[in-house]
Amino acid sequence: MDIFTIFSIRVAKAIEQSFSSETLPKALLDRIVVEPPRDSTHGDLSTNAAMVIAKPLGKNPREIAAKIVEFFEQDEDVKSVEIAGPGFINIRLKSHVWHQVLASILELGSEYGRSDIGKGEKVNIEYVSANPTGPMHVGHTRGAVFGDALASLMQFVNYDVTREYYVNDAGGQVDVLAKSVFLRYKQALGEDIGEIPQGLYPGDYLVPVGQALVSEFGKTLLDMPEKQWLELVKSRVLDAMLNLIKQDLAKLNIKHEVFFSEKTLHGENGEIAKTIAWLEEQDLVYQGKLEPPKGKTPDDWEDREQTLFRASNFGDDTDRALVKSDGSYTYFASDIAYHREKYIRGFNHQIVVLGADHSGYIKRLKAAVKAISDGEADVDVRICQLVRLLRNGQQIKMSKRSGELVTLAEVVDEVGSDAVRFMLLFRRNDVPLDFDFALVKEQTRDNPVFYVQYAHARACSIFRTAKKELPDMDIGEAALKKADLSLASSPEELELISIIAQYPRLIAIAAKAHEPHKIAFYIHEVAKGLHKFWTKGKENPNLRFVNANSLNVTLTRLALVHAVNVVLKSGLAILGVNAPEKLS
RNA sequence: GGCCCCGUAGCUCAGCUGGAUAGAGCAACGGACUUCUAAUCCGUAGGUCGUACGUUCGAAUCGUACCGGGGUCACCA
Numbered sequence: 001m002d003i004f005t006i007f008s009i010r011v012a013k014a015i016e017q018s019f020s021s022e023t024l025p026k027a028l029l030d031r032i033v034v035e036p037p038r039d040s041t042h043g044d045l046s047t048n049a050a051m052v053i054a055k056p057l058g059k060n061p062r063e064i065a066a067k068i069v070e071f072f073e074q075d076e077d078v079k080s081v082e083i084a085g086p087g088f089i090n091i092r093l094k095s096h097v098w099h100q101v102l103a104s105i106l107e108l109g110s111e112y113g114r115s116d117i118g119k120g121e122k123v124n125i126e127y128v129s130a131n132p133t134g135p136m137h138v139g140h141t142r143g144a145v146f147g148d149a150l151a152s153l154m155q156f157v158n159y160d161v162t163r164e165y166y167v168n169d170a171g172g173q174v175d176v177l178a179k180s181v182f183l184r185y186k187q188a189l190g191e192d193i194g195e196i197p198q199g200l201y202p203g204d205y206l207v208p209v210g211q212a213l214v215s216e217f218g219k220t221l222l223d224m225p226e227k228q229w230l231e232l233v234k235s236r237v238l239d240a241m242l243n244l245i246k247q248d249l250a251k252l253n254i255k256h257e258v259f260f261s262e263k264t265l266h267g268e269n270g271e272i273a274k275t276i277a278w279l280e281e282q283d284l285v286y287q288g289k290l291e292p293p294k295g296k297t298p299d300d301w302e303d304r305e306q307t308l309f310r311a312s313n314f315g316d317d318t319d320r321a322l323v324k325s326d327g328s329y330t331y332f333a334s335d336i337a338y339h340r341e342k343y344i345r346g347f348n349h350q351i352v353v354l355g356a357d358h359s360g361y362i363k364r365l366k367a368a369v370k371a372i373s374d375g376e377a378d379v380d381v382r383i384c385q386l387v388r389l390l391r392n393g394q395q396i397k398m399s400k401r402s403g404e405l406v407t408l409a410e411v412v413d414e415v416g417s418d419a420v421r422f423m424l425l426f427r428r429n430d431v432p433l434d435f436d437f438a439l440v441k442e443q444t445r446d447n448p449v450f451y452v453q454y455a456h457a458r459a460c461s462i463f464r465t466a467k468k469e470l471p472d473m474d475i476g477e478a479a480l481k482k483a484d485l486s487l488a489s490s491p492e493e494l495e496l497i498s499i500i501a502q503y504p505r506l507i508a509i510a511a512k513a514h515e516p517h518k519i520a521f522y523i524h525e526v527a528k529g530l531h532k533f534w535t536k537g538k539e540n541p542n543l544r545f546v547n548a549n550s551l552n553v554t555l556t557r558l559a560l561v562h563a564v565n566v567v568l569k570s571g572l573a574i575l576g577v578n579a580p581e582k583l584s
Numbered sequence: 585g586g587c588c589c590c591g592u593a594g595c596u597c598a599g600c601u602g603g604a605u606a607g608a609g610c611a612a613c614g615g616a617c618u619u620c621u622a623a624u625c626c627g628u629a630g631g632u633c634g635u636a637c638g639u640u641c642g643a644a645u646c647g648u649a650c651c652g653g654g655g656u657c658a659c660c661a
Contacts, residue, residue, distance in 0.1 A: 031601085038604075048603060051641085061641080085604040086642065131661065171661050262661095293657050295585025301658075308658095317587060317657095324659050331661050359588045360656040383589075386654090427597075430589060432654080434596075443623050446610060454623060465620045513601090521598065524608090528625095535625035539616075546620050583623075 002504040003101060004045070007034045007091070011049050014071035019064075024053055036502060043082075043090035044498060050087040061087030098497040099485040105500065105563040106481050113503045113570055117511055118159030124342050125151045127353035128249065128256070129166040132241040133177045134203050136248040136408040139355065142433070143384045144408075145424045145576070147353040148254045149516040150382070152574045157511040162347070163256045166338060169238050170262040171331065177201055177241070178233040182221070184210025185233070189219060209240045251412045252421060253576055265337045272329050275337040275372065276307075276322060284310045284371055290318065309336070314367035332364060339365070339379070340372040350379040351514065356432075359383050380514055384429045390436040415440045418577045422449040425575050426520045443583075448524055452568065453580055455527035458534065459565045460581040466546045466558060473551060480559040487556040492536050492543060496560060499529040500567045516575065523571040530564050 011034060015024070032053075037046035050065035057064065065083040072081040072091060079092045105112045127147025130140045148163070155161045168174075180201040187193045188210040196202040213221065213236060221229045242259065249255065265271040279285045288308050292301050307323040309332075322333040342350055350369065354361065362381045369379040389396040389406055396406060412420055419440045426448050427433045443450050466475055488497065502522070510518035537544035545557040569579040 038599090038607085042604075046604090051603070054641085088604065168661060173661065290658050293586070296657070298658075304659090306659075321658060326659085330659070356589080356655060358656085362588075383655095385589075431597085432590080445624070447623095448609085450623075451609095454621090458621070458624090462620055469620080517598090521608090528608090531624055532626090534620080535616085535622085537620070538622085538625080544620055583621085 003093070003097065003501055004034050004036075004505045007045055007047070008032070010072070010075065011047050011068065014068045015049060015053065018067040018071065019053070019057060024056055028052060028056065035505075036498070037088075037090060040495075042084060042088075043080075043092045045091040045093065047089050047091075048087075050083075050089060054087065065089050095489060095494055096486070098494050098501070099488065101501045102485050102488065102497050102560065102563055103481075105566055106477075106559055109477075109566060110570055110573075112566055113156065113507045115157050115504060115508055117157040117508060118154060120158055120160055121349060122162070122346050123154055123159045123349040123351060124162045124164055124345075124347035125154070125351045125353070126164045126166055127151075128245075128254075129168070130245065131168050131173060132238055132245060133173055133201060134241065135205055135244050138387055138389060138406050138408060138411055138435075141252070141408045141411065141420065142387050142424050142429075143353045143355060144249060144252060144254055145421050146382065146384050146429050146516065147351075148252070149421070149425055149519075149575050150351065150353070150514055152576065153507070153511050153516050153519065156507060156574055159349070162258060164258040164260055164342075165256040167238075167242065167259055167261050167263075168331075170266055170334065174234055174238065175230065177237055178230055181206050181209050181213070181233055181237045182229065185213040185221060186210075188214045189222075205244065206237070209237050212236065212240070248408045251409060252417050260338070260341075262334055262338065265334050265341070266329070271337040271341050272334050275340050276333065278340075279309060279336075279371065282371070284313065285322065286310070288319070290321070309333075309368075309371075311364055311367040311371075314370040316363045316367040320364055332368075335365070336368040336372060339369050343369070343373045343377050348373070348377045350377060351382065352379060353382045353384060356383055356385045382429055382514060385432040387424070388432065388434045390434055390438075392438060393436075411435075418453070419447075419449045421575060422452070422520065422577050425517055426524075428515070428517050448520075449577070450583075451531075452523055452527040452572065453578070454583060455530045456565055456568045456572070456579040457581060457583045459530060459561045459568070462545045462561050463558065466554065469546055469548060470551070470554070473554070475555070475558050477562070479555065480562050483555040483559040484552055485556055485559065487553050488560055490543065492533055493557075493560060496529050496533050496564065499526055500564055503567050503571070519571050519574055523568060523575070526564060526567055526571070530561075530568075 011032060012029065015029075015032075029052075032047065032049045034045055034047045037043055050061045050068060054061040054064055062083055065087045068089055069081050069083060072078050072089070077094055077097045079094045081089060081091045084090050108114075125147055127150075128136075128140060128144045130136055136144070151161050151163050176199065180196070183193050183196065183200065184206045187207070213233065216236070217232070221232065224232075267273070276285060286308055287305050289303060289305055290308070292298065302325070304325070306321050306325075308319040309322050311320045312318055320332055321330050322336075324330055339350065352365065362383070365381055366379055369377050389411075415437065423435060423440055424433065439447055440449065441447075445451050463475065466473070488494070503526075506518060506522045510516060533543070534545075541547075545554065545561060547554050547557075565579070572579045
């Protein structure tokens with residue numbers, strides 16, 4: 001348990017003993033936080049407790065704070081405690097507390113920072129879900145990285161996470177894809193196909209698929225009616241595209257446990273039909289007309305009766321169509337069925353990662369999940385904003401029509417998976433992001449990827465130096481655990497410990513908010529702490545890590561460095577970024 | 585026109601379930617290298633937190649309106 005949690009409990013106890021806490025609503029008590037003060041000169045811990053409970057108790061916050069302070073004056077872990085500003089209670093800890101923290105990090109190793117927030121509950125995180133019509137482009141990359149890091153983060157706090165990819169293999173675009181491939185098939189048989197007609201997929205990546213069709217079927221497809229070859233070609237090209245996508249994702253070390261096929265939901269007795277029947281039983285479906293959107297009636301607006309889902313009963317702006325004018329299901333109809341299916345599989349927590357162009361879809365999706373689970377399940381939709389690619393300060397223009405898409409594979413091949421992942425996670429997901437190739441490849445402080453990895457490598461180099469300079473000394477993990485940690489007594493060392501002491505708290509905050517970027521920023525701060533201490537050793541030889549004159553202090557400092565690296569490595573692992581021992 | 589996101593230092597952004605004097609990096613200026621990899625560190629300067637009301641002991645954070653930027657808007661996926 002981390003110090004912030006420990007002291008939250010003590011604050012609660014102090015309140016309970018000093019005031020008649022039954023008059024205080026629990027929701028209010030939950031607002032009490034123990035956190036590091038914004039300004040570190042205020043102390044190690046700070047709590048707003050007195051201000052939160054002042055009002056219901058009808059007392060002055062500072063008066064209440066005084067009572068709580070009395071309690072902490074007895075605390076053997078507390079060096080000093082004072083009231084500040086409107087009623088903050090600032091606590092300064094004795095150094096043995098920091099040494100205990102350090103000891104626990106060494107003890108826990110890679111387990112440090114874990115918690116049981118998730119209580120083993122099942123969460124389904126659906127991300128990427130790019131249409132299987134070609135290789136992934138950069139537009140998909142952000143959602144891929146975000147979803148993957150979020151999944152790791154949730155696992156770290158003990159959620160039972162399933163990483164899922166929804167394969168849109170049922171819509172009209174798959175027919176188009178198959179027809180595009182059929183053209184490539186003819187081409188492979190030696191036919192001159194000329195320009196790829198408008199509306200078909202022009203990409204070269206379909207060429208090998210056409211060739212594969214020749215080696216599997218020879219010329220036989222040419223003699224079949226379209227109805228027949230279409231199904232065959234569809235199944236082959238879908239397999240091929242999905243493989244392409246899996247290869248792209250593998251470049252970023254992303255692996256989904258479940259690839260869920262939309263197609264399997266269709267059919268007479270399929271899940272969509274069942275779902276709609278179920279919704280009808282609940283009286284959530286009706287025949288009716290929709291109003292055209294205000295201020296913007298589409299040219300081809302057709303005023304007609306359609307099958308509608310009562311989405312507006314669940315917070316959506318309007319009801320939503322389930323059946324298209326040609327009688328087939330809408331995409332949304334299959335999506336309701338899909339989310340119902342997830343719910344039936346036991347996912348009461350669902351997270352869906354979508355691109356910026358889907359923001360209008362959120363309310364609809366939430367309404368659907370509420371309806372199909374009777375309010376039992378929750379869904380959080382995370383929108384990833386656009387990524388602008390920059391080269392030499394110039395934006396790289398991308399166009400789908402001309403086929404000039406920058407692919408995921410190109411970007412990863414150029415700058416590496418670590419850099420791509422870290423840069424995309426070093427920004428809140430709901431804000432647009434510039435990805436500058438030049439910066440990402442730079443090896444300076446400006447480049448946060450490098451800065452953080454360098455800190456880890458630097459720490460590792462300290463161990464290499466120690467081994468070289470003090471070959472007889474045992475600096476294995478077991479030896480580090482036995483180090484006399486009380487020797488880490490300088491303000492610089494205690495400051496560094498206080499930074500890594502925040503890791504569990506940060507993990508908890510990031511996991512609850514579904515915001516992996518918080519980990520990226522925190523890790524950056526840890527790296528800074530290490531670089532800072534390192535430089536201190538330059539100015540003051542007594543603060544060097546490796547010191548032949550004092551083996552005890554050396555061992556303690558190595559233990560500290562190791563603990564810092566535990567945190568760096570753990571945080572980077574959540575982000576899916578390597579922690580190199582050496583930089584080339 | 586409706587809905588969603590964004591507006592914080594010259595630039596790029598953190599901070600947003602209300603809390604103290606609003607933070608970091610870059611750029612600018614001034615320092616620290618016979619190095620435990622200076623591929624780093626320290627310092628100075630830089631702000632009407634888009635605007636205006638409101639709620640509150642207390643607002644960058646919550647509410648309303650407006651301004652500016654982006655996205656989206658039956659039947660596509």
